[in-house]
Amino acid sequence: MSRNNLNIEDLFRTQMDSYKVDPSPGLWKKVQTQILWKQFLSFSLQTFNVYYLAAAVALAGIGGYLILSPPEDKIADQTFQSAQELTNDNTSASSIEKTGNESITGGKESTLGKNEVPEDQIRVNRESDAEDTEDGIIREEGTAGGESEEIGNQENESESKENNAKKSEIVVVKAGFSASHLEGCSPLAVNFENTSENAIKYAWIFSDGGSSAERDPSYVFDEPGMYPVLLKIKGSDGLEYSTQQTIQVFESPKALFEMDDVMDLSNNQPVYFYNYSRGAEYFKWDFGDNQQSILTEPIHYYDQPGSYNVKLKVWTANQCFDSLIIHNAFTGPESKISFPNAFTPNMSGPTGGYYEINDFNNTIFHPVISGELIEYQLKIFNRHGLQIFESNDISYGWDGYYQEKLAAQAVYIWKARGKFSNGKTFVKSGDITLIRQY
Amino acid sequence: MLDEKELIDGCCRNDRKAQKALYEQYASILLGVCIRYSGRRDEAEDILQDGLVKIYFNVKYFAGKGSFINWMKKIMVNTAITHYHRNLKHHYHQDIEDIRETEIEGTSLTTADFTKEELSNVIHQLPHGYRMVFNLYAVEGYKHKEIAIMLEIDVNTSKSQYSRAKGLIRKKLKTLKKIAEKADEQE
Incomplete structure (x- = not known):
């Protein structure tokens, strides 16, 4: 080699x-052109030549033209500026609607929409105040001046029009937030919504070691417990404010059980179920034959043999929930079917597809089974959806040939269905x- | 016809004539290098162009150690690698047929069997990454360790890509028929 x-x-x-x-x-x-360009761009006195001279002259010319011909430009600039002032007014009005108190400063500057602006402003304020009191969640710890300012807004609607300019000096800073859940089962994911006003910086402390600097963080409390959540903000007035709410996380139960390994259900044998669940107080069993039980450890009698899906649901006193399903209980280790994912057909010609169970050459594609099949069907399709093989006999697999020709090296799709002698069916x-x- | 020393000196002075003479003398062999590294001719010419500009601007740093043509070839190889990294996203496609390892036993090859064009063609048919590794290792004679650093890949990637590239090349040389004849003679 x-x-x-x-x-x-x-x-x-x-x-x-x-x-x-x-x-x-x-x-x-x-x-050549690339060399010239590069030489030109890597300027040095050594290579100084007529090109630089030309470029310098051109630059000087453009500069001179710009200096000497300003009048039209200036006119254009002016009109542009006035247009900008107009749009400024518009934006300040709209920002008032959005952000409330702070934007009164914007209103002061505006000249055209002056009379309308305060009304908008007050209406918005009232709405947001109403919301706050309804929620009852938001706690304020602002300055005294800030709070009285809020009240002043509500009471003196008419005055506020006149005192517009004066009021705009004071900025109200509020710290507040709402949580998507105040209590719940672990792990509890909580979305926090910040209702703070005029804050420039946020710091969240979740008291289980976590923290965040986002405005509206989401946080997952993994362990059960009481968690005071502290929000500290820094207001645009430079002072710090804080507010706190407590999130309660309940312990979630864990469902776990086992049952007697009864191979033969036919003689109306009792089946013992063993409950290993943790933290749960209420139980509900579903034995898979439309029978239920709320006992902790039930004993059940099945009328017919077969495979059943046994389900256990558990709850705590706080309604935290868990469940566990054991699929196909009582079927034992038998009746399995599994398929390989690659094979190498015989290159010299079709072999017919019948295989020896102990032949490990892997030239025939066929499933490996344990247990006894009473029904079986295997279909193979190529990537265009064309069926290229079908077998109803477990001892007959695909040799990789289609119409006497070796199929292309590619990925093919198979579909199999069948039934075992113990009644278990499969579709794979x-x-x-x-x-x-x- | 200028000799090599005159060429280098002339290019150091940015003498147009010397630059053109260098181009005329070496461009074809340098393009031969570039084309090995690139799947497409237009890309190879881009590499040649970039590499030549590098050569003209850095010829003053050529120390005179070793041969001038090898120095220039090395610059081309490095430029090709730069291009490879830049265009990596365009070259991700590989067929399952292409990456299958194949081995052909008991054939020996001699230079007389293949023309240079045939060999160049074979290199062209390699997937892009394999082509880089194969060229660097087999033709330029770099070590896998060096290749790994140049292409920013793992040493083992370089080794396995090389062995697969070689497998593919064998397969392709075989399909060029001449191997088959050779094998028949040996049997």
Whole structure:
């Protein structure tokens, strides 16, 4: 092998060393222009030449033109400015609607919409105040001046129009937030919504070690407990405010059970269920045969043999919930079917598809089963959806040939259904990669 | 015809004539290098162009150690690698047929079997990453460790890509028929 390796490397090294390809005719021109540009751009006195002179003259010319011909530009500038003033007024009015108190300063500046602005302002204030009191969640710890300012807004509607300019000096800062849940089961994800006003910086302390600097953080409390959530803000007036709410996280239960490994349900044998659930107080069993129980550890009698899905639901006193389902209980270790995901067909011709169970050449695609099948069907499709193989006999698999021709190396889709002698049925699908052996 | 020393000196002085002479003398062989690293001719010419500009601007740093042509080839290789990194996103596509490892036993190759164009073609058919590794290792003679650093890949990636590239090349050389004849003779 190593001799061959050497050969390939030598072959390419000797041959490619002097391998020539003639460039396209125009390439030199391109290289030349690129060189000129690069030389031009990497300015130095050494290479100073007529090009720089030309560029300098051109620059000077453009500069001179700009200096000497300003009048039209100025007119244009002025009209542009006045247009900007107009839009300024508009934006300040709209920002008042959004942000409340702070934007009164904006209103002061506006000249056109002066009379309308305060009314908007007050209406918005009242609405937001009403919301706050309804919620009852938000606690204020602002300055005394700030609070009286709020009340003043509500009471003196008419005055506020006149005192507009004066009021705008005072900025009201409020710290407040609402939580999507105040209590819940662990792990509890809580979305916090910040209702603070005029804050420039936020710091959240979740008291289980977590913190955040976001405006509206989301936080997950993993462990049960009482968690005071502290929000500190820094207001635009430079002072710090804070507010606190407590989140209660209840312990979630864990559902866990086992049952007797009864292989034969036919003789109306009792089946014992063992409950290993943790933290739960209420239980509900579903035995899968439309029978239920609320006992902690029930004993159940099945009328018919078969495979049943047994389900246990558990609750705590705080309505925290968990559940566990054991699928196909009592079917034992038998009756399994599994499929490989690749095979290498015989390259020299179709083999018919019948295989020896102990043949590990992997030239036939077939499932491996434990237990006894009473029904079986396997279909194989190519990627265009064309069915290229079908078998109703477990001892007959796909040899990789379609219409006497070896199928392409590709991924194929299979679908299988069937029934075991113990009554268990299956419908499975998957893919199989055909790999050609060269 | 200027000799190599005159060429270098002339290019150091930014002499147009020397630059053009260098281009005429070496462009074809340098493009031969570029084309090995690039899947497309237009890209190879881009690499050549960038590499030549580098050569003209840095010829003054050529120390005179080793051969001038090898120095220039090295610049081309490095430029090709830069291009490879820049265009990596365009070259991600690989067929399952392409990456299958194949081995052909018991064939030996001699230079007489293949023309340079055929070999160049074979290199062209490699997936982009394989082509880089194969060129650097087999033709330029770099170590896998060096290649790993140049291409910013793992050493083992370089090794495995090289062995797969080699497998592919063998397969392709075989399809060029000449191997088959050779094998028949040996048997």
